[in-house]
Amino acid sequence: MMLRISRQTVRHSWRPYLGAFIALACGVVLIxxxxxxxxxxxxxxxxxxxxxxxxxxxxxxxxxxxxxxxVSLFMALFVVASTxxxxxxxxxxxxGLLRLVxxxxxxxxxxVLGEALVVAVLATVVGxxxxxxLAPAVTRLLRARGVTxxxxxxxxxxxxxxxxxGCGMGVALLGAWRASRRASKIAPxxxxxxxxxxxxxxxxxxxxxxxxCLGGVAAAFIAVPEITxxxxxxxxxxxxxxxxxxxxxxxxxxxxxxxxxxxxxxxRRDVAARLARDHLRTAVRTPASLAAPVxxxxxxxxxxxxxxxxxxxxxxxxxxxxxxxxxxxxLDGGQAASRLSEVPELEVxxxxxxxxxxxxxxxxxxxxxxxxxxxxxxARGLTAVRGDLASLxxxxxxxxxxxxxxxxxxxGDRLRVRIGGEWQRLEIGAVVRDAPDLYGEVLASPSLLGxxxxxxxxxxxxVVPADGVSIAAARAAVEDAQPGTATVHEAAxxxxxxxSETRAANNLGLWxxxxxxxxxxxxxxxxxxxxxxxxxxxxxxTLALLGATAEQRRRSALWEAGLVGAAAVLVxxxxxxxxxxxxxxxxxxxxxxxxxxxxxxxxxxxxATCLGLTLVAALVGxxxxxxxx
Amino acid sequence: MTLTEPAAVALDGITRTYRSKAGKVHxxxxxxxxxxxxxxxxxxxxxxxxxxxxxxxxxxxDKPTRGDVVVGDVSIGKLGEAARTRMxxxxxAFVFQSYNLLDALxxxxxxxxxxxxxxxxxxxxxxxxALQQVGLDGLAGRRPSELSGGQQQRVxxxxxxxxxxxxxxxxxxxxxxxxxTGRQVLELLRTAAADHGQTIVMVTHDPLxxxxxxxxxxxxxxxxxxxxxxxDASRIATAMSELER
Numbered sequence: 015m016m017l018r019i020s021r022q023t024v025r026h027s028w029r030p031y032l033g034a035f036i037a038l039a040c041g042v043v044l045i046x047x048x049x050x051x052x053x054x055x056x057x058x059x060x061x062x063x064x065x066x067x068x069x070x071x072x073x074x075x076x077x078x079x080x081x082x083x084x085v086s087l088f089m090a091l092f093v094v095a096s097t098x099x100x101x102x103x104x105x106x107x108x109x110g111l112l113r114l115v116x117x118x119x120x121x122x123x124x125x126v127l128g129e130a131l132v133v134a135v136l137a138t139v140v141g142x143x144x145x146x147x148l149a150p151a152v153t154r155l156l157r158a159r160g161v162t163x164x165x166x167x168x169x170x171x172x173x174x175x176x177x178x179x180g181c182g183m184g185v186a187l188l189g190a191w192r193a194s195r196r197a198s199k200i201a202p203x204x205x206x207x208x209x210x211x212x213x214x215x216x217x218x219x220x221x222x223x224x225x226x227c228l229g230g231v232a233a234a235f236i237a238v239p240e241i242t243x244x245x246x247x248x249x250x251x252x253x254x255x256x257x258x259x260x261x262x263x264x265x266x267x268x269x270x271x272x273x274x275x276x277x278x279x280x281x282r283r284d285v286a287a288r289l290a291r292d293h294l295r296t297a298v299r300t301p302a303s304l305a306a307p308v309x310x311x312x313x314x315x316x317x318x319x320x321x322x323x324x325x326x327x328x329x330x331x332x333x334x335x336x337x338x339x340x341x342x343x344x345l346d347g348g349q350a351a352s353r354l355s356e357v358p359e360l361e362v363x364x365x366x367x368x369x370x371x372x373x374x375x376x377x378x379x380x381x382x383x384x385x386x387x388x389x390x391x392x393a394r395g396l397t398a399v400r401g402d403l404a405s406l407x408x409x410x411x412x413x414x415x416x417x418x419x420x421x422x423x424x425x426g427d428r429l430r431v432r433i434g435g436e437w438q439r440l441e442i443g444a445v446v447r448d449a450p451d452l453y454g455e456v457l458a459s460p461s462l463l464g465x466x467x468x469x470x471x472x473x474x475x476x477v478v479p480a481d482g483v484s485i486a487a488a489r490a491a492v493e494d495a496q497p498g499t500a501t502v503h504e505a506a507x508x509x510x511x512x513x514s515e516t517r518a519a520n521n522l523g524l525w526x527x528x529x530x531x532x533x534x535x536x537x538x539x540x541x542x543x544x545x546x547x548x549x550x551x552x553x554x555x556t557l558a559l560l561g562a563t564a565e566q567r568r569r570s571a572l573w574e575a576g577l578v579g580a581a582a583v584l585v586x587x588x589x590x591x592x593x594x595x596x597x598x599x600x601x602x603x604x605x606x607x608x609x610x611x612x613x614x615x616x617x618x619x620x621x622a623t624c625l626g627l628t629l630v631a632a633l634v635g636x637x638x639x640x641x642x643x
Numbered sequence: 644m645t646l647t648e649p650a651a652v653a654l655d656g657i658t659r660t661y662r663s664k665a666g667k668v669h670x671x672x673x674x675x676x677x678x679x680x681x682x683x684x685x686x687x688x689x690x691x692x693x694x695x696x697x698x699x700x701x702x703x704x705d706k707p708t709r710g711d712v713v714v715g716d717v718s719i720g721k722l723g724e725a726a727r728t729r730m731x732x733x734x735x736a737f738v739f740q741s742y743n744l745l746d747a748l749x750x751x752x753x754x755x756x757x758x759x760x761x762x763x764x765x766x767x768x769x770x771x772x773a774l775q776q777v778g779l780d781g782l783a784g785r786r787p788s789e790l791s792g793g794q795q796q797r798v799x800x801x802x803x804x805x806x807x808x809x810x811x812x813x814x815x816x817x818x819x820x821x822x823x824t825g826r827q828v829l830e831l832l833r834t835a836a837a838d839h840g841q842t843i844v845m846v847t848h849d850p851l852x853x854x855x856x857x858x859x860x861x862x863x864x865x866x867x868x869x870x871x872x873x874x875d876a877s878r879i880a881t882a883m884s885e886l887e888r
Binding site for chain 1: 695699704705724725728729731732736737739743744745746747748752756757760761786802814
């Protein structure tokens with residue numbers, strides 16, 4: 015019975031559910047595509063004659079789509095929750111009437127969850143079919159763009175459809191859960207009440223969670239002088255999420271007030287701005303719902319972009335600080351390496367060679383770099399921060415500070431690897447400074463790696479000219495000795511190149527991680543503004559009767575959305591600034607004098623896009639409202 | 644007061660106090676009244692006299708600060724939320740000035756809704772019969788947006804007739820209607836009481852509407868300050884003028 019009412023409600027008034035439908039359908043498209051691709055990767059990976067590189071490509075592809083689908087469904091959860099929160103708030107009288115004519119709280123709850131289910135079924139059908147139709151094109155595109163060199167065989171879509179249906183329904187029900195609880199608490203007497211002022215009430219749970227989140231972040235900032243850049247970078251990824259959750263708990267208090275405050279200087283100049291300010295003073299749900307996605311995307315994406323930019327600055331600074339060799343040679347094959355060793359103008363030729371060692375079980379192989387201690391110390395400034403590098407000569411290994419943090423291993427611990435078919439437990443004798451572009455995370459002497467090194471071809475050499483030989487002369491000598499098989503760079507130029515490659519790779523990673531989030535934030539922004547404007551129709555009619563022109567009403571809607579958007583961008587910007595300060599402060603502490611690059615363009619782009627979307631949606635909402643008024 | 648005669652709804656010493664920023668608001672002060680079975684009672688009074696609060700408390704939609712409400716022989720105050728819902732579904736119906744129907748449902752579905760919510764089989768002929776009784780035969784498939792205000796009001800009455808509840812609460816049921824449609828609605832209410840033995844409690848500010856009731860209760864400052872029986876519209880209007888003076 016309740017499902018029947020749910021179906022009729024969604025069919026009769028579908029507009030408010032559109033945002034949730036689009037969000038769910040996008041998530042279902044991505045999850046179906048992911049499962050289809052994972053199936054294709056499995057089937058293709060089982061084919062004979064697939065190389066390790068091709069297998070790695072396939073694994074990367076699966077995890078890329080998996081990440082995008084995961085992020086999408088997570089974000090869809092919030093859009094569904096926001097949509098149904100609105101739907102319940104705008105239908106208080108209707109739900110009260112339902113209670114009045116005899117629906118129990120449980121029946122009302124089932125009806126709201128039923129509406130979520132109806133939307134989820136529609137989104138699953140549309141999303142699954144769209145993804146299935148697009149999948150062959152996606153595999154062709156992946157091949158055309160060189161992401162994989164293999165022809166992927168797509169499996170039958172049934173498993174993908176089943177997984178997508180489960181995820182779609184699960185996300186929809188989970189998202190609508192809180193709203194359905196709220197709906198079940200609406201008293202029958204609500205049927206007799208006009209919608210009144212919304213109360214700015216922070217529930218006990220919101221207060222506790224909000225205080226814990228914001229208090230925890232404050233504690234993290236107090237600890238800033240104590241933390242390393244690496245911890246600061248991890249904090250830059252995690253803390254904004256915690257801040258956003260904390261801010262959202264108090265969203266109904268913060269954003270209407272801040273937006274009304276921003277309107278202060280404008281109210282004397284424009285009556286529409288005054289109307290918007292007055293409406294903001296009494297509204298709660300619309301400002302909070304609109305601010306949530308804006309703050310989330312601006313704070314989280316902004317912090318990530320800033321942190322990754324500072325990371326590139328930090329690693330480049332570490333490279334600059336440690337790299338002693340004035341020339342870096344990119345080698346093409348083992349012959350090139352041996353010819354380089356015969357160039358008399360060079361005093362040090364420090365070759366970069368790495369091997370992948372079996373680490374046991376199903377774990378990824380461990381990449382260990384063979385280092386000649388004397389050469390690497392002279393050319394790449396290898397220095398121990400703990401332990402003794404001389405231990406490399408006696409069969410021990412060295413690890414970087416980052417590896418210590420990632421693996422939890424330290425001085426005296428042992429790593430189990432297979433060398434030449436024999437399992438060995440290698441003791442960690444030293445911990446060295448990070449220099450991610452100069453050397454790997456685990457270092458050993460060539461003699462320890464012995465038989466494994468036979469097939470390892472050096473890809474890079476860091477060279478120091480002999481006494482009395484100028485850098486230019488050394489460079490010319492290397493180029494003469496390596497016609498066409500090596501590229502010689504001066505150290506600074508090489509570091510600049512590596513840094514720009516790092517930034518390009520960071521941008522790709524950001525697109526993968528933030529692309530779906532940005533899409534969902536956009537959907538959530540438009541959704542909140544449009545539902546909010548549909549709520550104001552009655553007020554718009556009254557304003558029209560009181561003599562407000564269509565232009566004044568449109569401007570008032572634009573001011574209101576713009577002010578909330580600006581307040582949210584401001585708060586998001588403050589979070590980014592705090593995170594930036596934390597990361598910058600720790601990096602400057604570790605590498606004094608480092609120049610930090612502020613990525614103004616992408617940061618400004620995020621703020622401008624959020625504001626732009628808000629204003630466009632407000633304009634569309636105001637036009638629809640004008641037609642109704 | 645001792646309630647001796649059989650009553651559909653009995654209010655015993657009802658006080659309802661709200662807290663507001665301006666202090667305490669006494670909406671009802673010790674109201675005692677029994678609505679006999681099959682009676683048609685109009686509740687009148689100036690704005691803020693407590694009419695709507697009385698209706699909400701009597702229907703169990705609002706809890707009294709003090710006192711007890713007895714529906715049939717059940718004290719509402721002792722019932723939990725689910726039991727109150729079941730009782731409301733079984734023995735009460737409501738008609739308001741506006742917003743009586745669910746927009747997504749047709750007239751037929753709105754009438755059949757209480758039975759469906761109670762998990763009962765819906766007798767199609769009975770639902771259509773109720774719609775016919777209020778003059779809406781042929782409009783069963785229309786949604787509220789496709790009906791006039793008077794037609795919507797009559798669908799709500801058809802819902803009440805179909806459910807055959809013991810008590811029908813009406814809050815300004817003719818407030819948004821023209822005079823002719825208002826009369827039709829009032830006739831339907833009077834028929835429900837006279838022919839079907841249903842108890843009607845109607846809040847109104849219109850003396851003409853109140854004249855359709857057998858008894859008129861006058862409220863002022865949250866207290867019953869007068870009663871009239873079988874009075875015409877002019878007597879009721881005079882009594883109201885006295886109150887508002």
